[in-house]
Amino acid sequence: MTSMKMDDKWDWDSPQCRAQLDEVFFRQHDYIQAGSQDHKDFWAFFERFQRFKAKKEMSGSKDNKYDDPKCSKSRKSGSLDLGLPKEYDARYKINISVCTKDVEEKMEGCGYRRQTQSGPGKQEITDCRLALLHFLDFSQKQSFNKLAKLRHEQRSLPIFHYRDKIVELVKAHSVVVVAGDTGCGKSTQVPQYLLSSGFTNIACTQPRRIACISLAKRVSFESLNQFGSKVGYQIRFETTRTLATKLLFLTEGLLLRQIQQDPLLSQYQVLIVDEVHERHLHCDFLLGVLRALVGVRPDLRLVLMSATINIKLFSEYFRGAPVLQVPGRLFPIQVIYQPIPPEEQASRSEKLDPRPYLRVLQGIDQRYPTEERGDLLLFLSGVAEISTVLEACQTYATHTQRWIVLPLHSTLSLAQQDKVFDIAPPGVRKCIISTNIAETSVTIDGVRFVVDSGKVKEMSFDPKAKMQRLQEFWISRASSEQRKGRAGRTGPGVCYRLYAESDYDAFAPYPVPEIHRVALDSLVLQMKSMGLGDPGSFSFIDPPPASSIQTAVTYLREQGALDVSGELTTIGSLLAQLPVDVVIGKMLVLGSLFNLVEPVLTIAAALSVQSPFLRSAQHNPDCATARQPLHSNQGDPFTLLNTFNAWVQAKGERGGGSRKWCRRRGLEEQRLYEMVNLRRQFKELLRSHGLLEEGSGGAVTPEERRRRRDRLTERQQLHQLKRQHDLQEGARRKVLRLEEGGQGDSSGSDDDNASQGTGKGKKTEGQNLDIQEVKFKLRHNVDQLQEVASASQDLSSRRQALLKLLLCRGLYPQLALPDEHNATRKDSEQIFHTRNKQGVVIHPTSVFASDPEVLHVPEQEDGQPGAGKGQSGRHQLLAFVTLLETNKPYVSNCVRVPALQLLLLVSNCVDSNGDCTRLVVDGWLELCLSDGERTLGVVSTALELRAEWERLLQAQLCKRRPSARDLQHLSDRLVRFLLYTEVNYTIRRLTALQSQNLYVGPQSDPTTSDAQALKTIFPGWDPQPDPIKGGLRVSSYFTYNCLSDPSDLYSECLRTFWTCPHCALYMPFTPLERMQHQASCKPPEEQPAQEESESETAAPSSSSSLSRLYHCDICDKDLTLTSTEILKHKRQHAVAS
Amino acid sequence: MEASAGGTVRGMFTCELCGLATPFTYFGQKPPNTRAIVLLEESYVLKDPFSHDREKFIVLGSSCTVCHKVVCVGTECSLFYTKRFCLPCVRENLDQFPQQIQAELAKKKSAPLHTDPAKR
């Protein structure tokens, strides 16, 4: 204020002068407070207002022409006197006043008002007040118009006319079907109608997470609850639900999980199931469950919402539920059939010919003037097709400068996907080349032209090859209409169909529901866990083939989730509650046993989301170099683990620089955020099932207390940031630049030159707030994460081996065998075989695609006795997460692992011949071993390890956590077994014919002697003759001597003379007999040691005395003999006969 | 029933001319927490749902001084000139209004008040 004394003129622009007025009008508790956005807006408004006033004064008496004194006097006789003032003043049009008398008086009282010294005088205060009144009036009008516009839009939706009817129907019937086409407003309005007519606790399911968020946002805005929580959403990692929430948008999968916890869904009064016509697996199942539920809960209201597709099906399924059909709001669309001429039709192996698509672009340029707006949406079947057409259109666009070409599919980075919503500059059209994602999931406004290829790629499951398959099909008429409809959302449109009308007529009416296409493992597991009885007899709206269900049941049995009678096992009921594939769930459970939870959590999460590695970056040398340190040649899950850990470290070090860190490596950071969230969810699930030890409690150190306080402060700041961001959201769309088309820096194209795009990618997004980072920090304790990450970053090779074993046990039976000739093939021609599919290849994204040598058997080391051709101790298998056939059958997310060791430790079925030189695993892998005796020893160890592993795991699952000592002991032995078992063998895949004739079959003369012998070798086991395979079943997974090998037939006679080094017995022995003798005839000092190591498995009681009761079938006598004596006794009979 | 953080819904405001219907949280001349601000008419007020601030409000409408119909503040339905008048009443008594107001009204198309689409 001191400076003002120098200046005796009032200056509106001076901050000090303004501050004085702020003291009057914008005090701390005033409607507008100094420093707020409104306050800034006011002063900006003030300047405009002053200019406007000055202009008006300049134009002088113009206004006075209305100063007609008659106006208020000369009213029509007989009418009412309104008592209006005689002179016009714009001030009279404002219905607000601002009383600041108190402050003004106070100022006067303090002698504040010193006209000569530039304090605000009466005039200034009056001026300011007037401006403020106009400002308030202006803001009122703005807000009111926003509200009025909103209400107007709601009322002009086609569904608005049916508002009362809908409410009426829902009140009267427990199930109602609302059918309406795109744009009728059902998804946003129906929940609001029900809410405002008094229903509460409404859940509305959506097939997609993204729709839950956007609908909750829209509906809370429309119901004037933008800043409240009356309307919320709940998806996998996020919820805005509070106790005040009356309307909740959630995914179908999530509602199903809620039913698992709360079978009557008593928390809801109304359930709305939206988009039922899409026929997703979850949705079909949900409908089945709800159909049963409405019978039990007559008070529950169920509303099915569908496009006008196959409505009868839904109505009839719900016993004739009433249907309310609402017309959509579509503008007329002209359909043009332009079948592709035969010479431009691609044969199966060739690339798509882009010419028919280019012609459409050219046609639009010729026929429609550029001033007429309207974008183009082009539907193709897949990413490779998009890439081909994109390239051609891009060339055309560069030439004409009239198009911006953008791809759209789910493997693009989110930023790239988001671009399709931006606006093209005047005179330029967007050409969006999309998969069927734009058919229903993504809605783009402003589309006037649609090009429909008529093709779609759909995932199907081939139960025979146990393989997912992505195949191209003709679309259905329903999809075709849906695609067409996208042209008529904002005005009349045109749809070019690149097929003949006769093709259209031949299309199937509806798409094949997902339940008929996909593997039903998770579904069956969930049904079992919900106690829905036999999945085969569940009344689905459109039941899947019985064989599909049978395949799933078999698979779950193989995985140990179901027992022989088809009931849930302990682990199965746990797996049913994990929202992931069974194999991933198994990894989590296994990881919780050993002290490897943290890396397993990370890997399980990483394998459950899309890969963070952007495909295009693979061809970028800089990215490739930067990624190099992340690669692990142990397998892709290890690469993902390294990547996640390095990312967490980068987050700490550079504080917010992780975005750049990711870009440099060609990583989609969003996926890493998904991982960290999923990881946390897994951890909570494990903890809630008692599978994780609670964090160590103990006293809180002062340092810890300080850290917690710091964290709290930081969280408050972060919340503030997030709030600011949320407020700014919904900002206007960007305008695209011409050169922004093409595949840019983050295309997800298949194999072709993806980096041909414009090569830019240095976007200046650094300054704006990284909201993901803020959310991340709010949700996670970064310090803790970093500790965990650095701990699992430097796993010892032993820990790594154990981790690998856990992963592979989880992934089993998803194993592939390298072809024996791979070492002589080119890198790109390496092939592998699974049990059900020959000749699969490694997906190019896998670490083994670029480094296949690590899978080859090393050159034969010389001097190994008994190692024949192809024999080695170094054979490896590949465990994989997915097998998907596109143009080739690809395995992806692979781990390499020692073959024999893994098979013995995890496989469901190991069969051997008499001398254990031949093993067949799961009926498809044959291992020929040079040293039968040694093999028998290895098998014996494996049996023991598995028994112990199983025992500890069951204890863990029953919440009796095994002792750390037992665990440590087991993990040491497992690792030793995996890494240091030295046996030479060959491994090959059996032919179909060989697999059919594996077994000797039940024998008329069960070899009891063998059983006895085996009891000695496998103490604690009780071998029984196998009624189907023949031989002796030692454990549930190991059957001895059941293989019908030609040499096997003579195994009984294949005795060679041998002298026991301990008792000097000299006799002809079969290998089995020899081992049996050795097992029982050990030098005295060895015995106690052995006893200790096998203490859990309680060796046969007679092991101390060496003799036991033996019943000889031939002389029908009970004899007490040692093993050697038994052999001698048997031999007598053999010689006698 | 709760409409939004901060404001308790007192009832439903419905414009008798255009049918605009929306809840209101206050009726009177002195909306809560507004200190120096006073309304010059008894108004239906809604806590501003588009603002995070608890005290921001929107005036929805009030009664026409002449016919006492409840009307919204939308320019298609009413105007304020020292008092609230619904447009039909303004037209009825147009001669009593100053030239400026008359001119403003004339500028507006002689189009009828926008009707309720639901009743179309």
Ligand SMILES: [Zn+2]
């Ligand atoms: Zn109105």
Ligand SMILES: [Zn+2]
């Ligand atoms: Zn009136």
